[in-house]
Each structure stands twice: as structure tokens, then as C-alpha cells.
Amino acid sequence: MASAVEQLAKNANWGTFARATELKNRLWFVVLALLVYRLGTYIPVPGLDPYVWEQIYSQKGGGILDMFNMFAGGALQRMTIFALGIMPYISASIIMQLGTSMSKQLEALKKEGEAGRTKINQYTRYLTVLLSAVQAYGLAVGLESMQGSSGSAVIDPGLFFRMSTVITIVGGTVFLMWLGEQITQRGVGNGISLIIFAGIVAQLPVAVASVLELGRQGRFNLLELLVIFGMVVAVIAFIVFMERAQRRVVVQYPKRQVGNRMTMGEQNHIPLKLNTSGVIPPIFASSLLLLPLTVVGFSGAEGGDWTATIARFLQHGQPTYMLLYGALIVFFAFFYTAVVFNPEENSEMLRRYGGFIPGIRPGGPTADYFDYVLTRITTVGALYLVFICLLPELLISRYSLPFYFGGTSLLIVVSVTMDTVAQIHSHMIAHQYEGLIKKAKLKGR
Secondary structure, X not given: OHHHHHHHHHHOOHHHHHHOHHHHHHHHHHHHHHHHHHHHOOOEOOOEOHHHHHHHHHHHOOOHHHHHHHHOOOHHHHOEOOOOOOHHHHHHHHHHHHHHHHOHHHHHHHOOOHHHHHHHHHHHHHHHHHHHHHHHHHHHHHHHOOEEOOEEOEOOOOHHHHHHHHHHHHXXXXXXXXXXXXXXXXXXXXXXXXXXXXHHHHHHHHHHHHHHHHHHOOOOOHHHHHHHHHHHHHHHHHHHHHHHOEEEEEEEEOOEEEOOEEEOOEEEEEEEEOOOOOOHHHHHHHHHHXXXXXXXXXXXXXXXXXXXXXXXXXXXXXXXXXXXXXXXXXXXXXXXXXXXXXXXXXXXXXXXXXXXXXXXXXXXXXXXHHHHHHHHHHHHHHHHHHHHHHHHHHHHHHHOOOHHHOHHHHHHHHHHHHHHHHHHHHHXXXXXXXXXXXXXXXXXX
């Protein structure tokens, strides 16, 4: 079976793609959905003076705000209806997943199958609305207190502005949440990841232009510019290598009697990715750091205030930020891996189908072996994620490079691209299978 799949994968080509109507429709849906998202990042929040806000952002930009703006696809810098991006939904997902592992009621709900998952998804949506409403209100209050060189950022401050801002931004976040779910169901790839991916990619040309402008101003010479772009290429190559790395656990299936025939025992393997959690840990870690700091970033506090102290300690390149960011990445790498791969369930599934790992007894010992292997490779995967996400952040803070050259953004772009291409390839293979089945039926007639 595995060899047949590999042969079909080799035979998959653009001719197959041209005949795969469903796949083309899915890809067109993704393109149109992301186009709608990008158009929404240019619709401004009502009641705000865009020129004054541009002045304020250029003064307050940097650190947490720039990172938030990166995940929002530039919508925060323009203060549009998608200013919060999809981050409240990601924060709500984190809280629900943590709650599922700690609450017996939520854990029982998860085990109910599709009905339970539907209820948990509904709770996540409700929590998303609550979090986005709190953040949007803090954003509205912060905007009212901001003053630029030519006046206030808000044209007519007051209760009406706060209400309209909360309704507009919450509506934008809920729309993005719905759009992401539609992309996942009707398109190709994970909708939430693709929305973040589209926001980052759309800003990459601006980031490249800003780096070249720094070179023109004399901040970097030609050799330093080549080193920067060479480092970006090296990071991308390293990400591709590590994302494809896997540990193959050999599984042996014994001989079985099927009717009057004796089937030969076969050997297969279970591929365990080095980075099972993918791009989730950096996104979750960033979201958790950004959630409490949204109000801090938009407060009008000056240097002596405690909020300004927190913001100063959590700037990029600061030891406190690096320590918290790295620790959260490691935590979510192990946490999400435990959610995705359950050693007990996989051990029981192997035992049920008669499979076993050579030298390991079925049942509990097999589950312990899975846990041992998974812990070792997840440790390497977590350290890889910390290295990829923190090393470029140090360079960014030192040389004032755009955040889009950071490890987090590059990891998201490369990982989402690889995942989407893999899903497109899977659709093409499935289409070839359908063609083979139809040919076999015609020959049978």
C-alpha cells in the first residue's frame, strides 16, 4: 500500500492538477478569501484621524506593538477593523486547550466525539468574543488618551466612540474567525494559519524595501546587507530541514490467516516528526505575551508608571522577554505534542491490529516506549524552535531590522507553505486514485 502511494506521488504532475476541478475550486476559494481579508486590513475604524494615528504609531512603534502588527498583517498600524487580527481566537483556543487538560468536564466533553468537539468549538467562539471585546475596549480607551503633534487621535471622544470601536473591532475579529473556519472546510490548509501567513507575506516587500533603505542611508554596507539576506536564506533552509526531519518507529505485523489464505507478515513504520507541534508553539507563546500587554502598549503612561516599566522589560532583545518567550515556546511544544499524539491510544491501536514494535512488549511497555521516544525528539524540536525564534530577535533588536525577518515570521511562512503544498499534493494523489478506480470499473464492464 505504501509503495503504491509513493508511486502515485511520483506520478502526480501539473496535468493531474489541470484535471482536478475540485482542487482548483478549493484553491480559488482560498485566494478569494485571503483577498477579502487583505481588503479588510485597509478599512479604517470610524471616528479616528488616520494622519494623527500614523504620527503616534511612528513614535510608539517597536517591540510589542510591531509584533502585534505583524500578526495582524499591518492592520494595527493602519488601525482598521482587523486591528486585533486573529489573535483573540488563538488566545481563546489556548485557554480552552489548557482547560480541557485540567477540567474533567471539558475532558469528558472532548471524548464524546464530534458532538463534544462541536461544543468545545462553540465555547471557544464565545470566549473569542469576550477576549476581543475586552481588548477592543482597552484599545478604544487608549486611543482617546493619545495626542499627536496635530491634535487628538480620536475626532470625537466619548461613549459613542468606545461603543462603535468595540462593535467594529469585535465584528472584524469574529469575521476573521469565521473566514478561517471556511478556508479550512472549503479550501486547502489550515485557515487560521493561512490568514497569519497572508498578513506576513503581504508585508515582506515593505520589509525588504526598508532594509534596503537602511543600507542607502549608510546604516549597513553592502557586505552587511549580503550577510543579512544570507542569514535569512540559511534560516529558511534550516527550517525546511528540521520540519522534514522525523524518527521512524519500526512496527512489525505477524502472519495472519484470512479465509483460506495466509498473509505474509509485513514491516511498516510510524513517522514521528521532530517538531510534532509545528508552528503552534511560537504563535501561542506570542499570543500569550501579547494578550496582557495590549493595554500596556496603548496606555498613555510615562516612564515612572508600572505599565511603562513592564513594557520596557518586555521589549525585544530584553532578557525578560527572551526568557518568557523561550519558556512559553518549550511549554507549548510539549503541551501540543501531548495533545496531538497520545502514547496509550496509539499503543492500544497497535495491539488491536496485531502490530508490535520489535523487542517491545505490546500494551504498557509500548506506550512507555512511545513516550520515551517522543520526549527525546520533542526536546530537540523545542530547542530548535527556541533557537529559530530567539536568535533573529536578538539581531532585530540590535540592528533595527523589520520583524518580518524574525525567526517567528519565517517559521510561520515556511511551515504553512510546506503544509499547504503537502495538502495540495494529497488532493492530487486522491484525484489519481479516483481516476484509477473509474478505469477499473470501466474495464470490469
